[in-house]
Amino acid sequence: MPIHAREWHLAARPHGEPTPEDFRLVEVEHPDPAEGQVVVRMVAMSVDPYMRGRMRLGPSYAAPWEVGEVMKGGAVGRVVESRSPDVPEGALVLTDAAWRDVAVLDARHVRQLPATGLPLTWSLGVLGMPGLTAYAGLFRVGAFREGDAVFVSGAAGAVGSAVGQFARLRGASAVVGSAGSPEKVAWLREIGFTAAFDYHDGRVRDLLAQAAPDGVDVFFDNVGGEHLDAALGALHVHGRAVICGSISNYNATETVPGPRNFSSLMISKRLAVTGLLVSDHTDLHREFTETVSGWIRSGDLVVRETVYEGLDNAVPAFLDLLKGANTGKMVVRLAPDPD
């Protein structure tokens, strides 16, 4: 019995801001699973800023999506048919195989999720890749220490809101965040940021100077551009900048200029600036999961999602994400959580 699936394919490589015409929803039929394969019905799929990079040809840390083929990305789902002894029917799994509602996958390409009683989508967010990104970036790459002052750009996103809260929970002296709307700024204050600003309200340099007049020890960057410029200026001697993202540049069609007076700032303050990619830090997964699960159970960590409903809305979700429409993790729900 063939398996019907709907999949989002990349229709064209965008120049600048992606548009709905760059994507195409395709109906396909898969044959029954072969030996060693499972059929996964997706419960929710992730849209993430890094995916903008996969639409582009050229050297990157991840292979680009191919035009005319299904796009890849994190998803959680349920195994509805199994021909693998390792993954039973009914198992809840994490895969990198959305954007689609149903996929036939080799069992080794899914990871079974333990039953936690928590929403399944959190495995795409605070307990998943974005959470580990925040954890590894702040504690390992950023060498955060109790008493440090931290500035997070794009702080209301999935990664940023985790970074800020992790810093607070580990004894930061100050946690400053930037975001793109008054509502997000208000939410950052609610979840324990000591200061937050809307970057539309002036020059980032001035807003940061007001929010963190004494400077900061660690900068966690999701935005790039003017934010990076301002933060390098605000870092203390021996400050650390973790470069996790630069969403302000993702649709750039020209060469992006770098931070001004870079060498002079680097030397006079002996700054350490390091690029972050979560795949380098999977060895932290167990420690991360235990720590963050503990913060969730104790009620110390606030988790928020922005949820779009239905596979048809995956492209609007992604395009809105790139415009900053989300607070917390952006996910696309394809089916209710299984009981």
Added chain:
Amino acid sequence: MPIHAREWHLAARPHGEPTPEDFRLVEVEHPDPAEGQVVVRMVAMSVDPYMRGRMRLGPSYAAPWEVGEVMKGGAVGRVVESRSPDVPEGALVLTDAAWRDVAVLDARHVRQLPATGLPLTWSLGVLGMPGLTAYAGLFRVGAFREGDAVFVSGAAGAVGSAVGQFARLRGASAVVGSAGSPEKVAWLREIGFTAAFDYHDGRVRDLLAQAAPDGVDVFFDNVGGEHLDAALGALHVHGRAVICGSISNYNATETVPGPRNFSSLMISKRLAVTGLLVSDHTDLHREFTETVSGWIRSGDLVVRETVYEGLDNAVPAFLDLLKGANTGKMVVRLAPDPD
């Protein structure tokens, strides 16, 4: 009996390239040394690129030189009169008290130099601050490992020529250097660089691609600007850049633009870029001295100096240094080495 000295004072803060009019040679008379003081007759003084920063007001890691006052800088000399039990007459000492021929100093502001049989000026170069800069920058900050490929900008200078040779002596797979003349390039090849280029011969990016077609693991930067841009492009995944200097920018009168596509390169290759200041690494002094002295004794390390004669020539030496006239350490000799 008053002590006659000649001193270089800062006459004016330059805008852009310094000129001889920014300096003034002054004759002064000092009173006899007080209890705890020594009189030092300088044998040689150092001119270094970092001194351009001390001519400028504004935040920096070192206090600026004051207009109308004597300039400071490394020097070696001999104690010709002592009123301190700690420093005998005749002692050879290192001080931060040139630019002048004679100084009356508190004994705690001089450091006695052991008798090594090596030229005294080497304590201003390969066995002094520039040598320790190279050692700490390559091995600690740059986390150099045997088998790494290294690119050094401004490689024929005091620091650069040490970095390249230290890398070779510790088993680099390749050592590439840039310099500003065919003579310097030839010298770099003589002292064991596996490839070298004159940055006047084209775009640095192209020249580097030719010299290091397989890329590099560590970049040690003395030049900044186009060199930094090119090197970030040539670094491997997990590559390290050590920002030691940016002599191409020292006379800039405008904001210096930063490396292009910075965030994207940092993330896709998880680069680590770190500013270097030697004063953070004085704990390495003993290890550094033993290691480098060993390389000198075994004949493995080539040491070269560019020497200008006489205090009158201190300003030409400094201005020529900023234009890259030196090969190896630039020093100004004020008296012969004592027997």
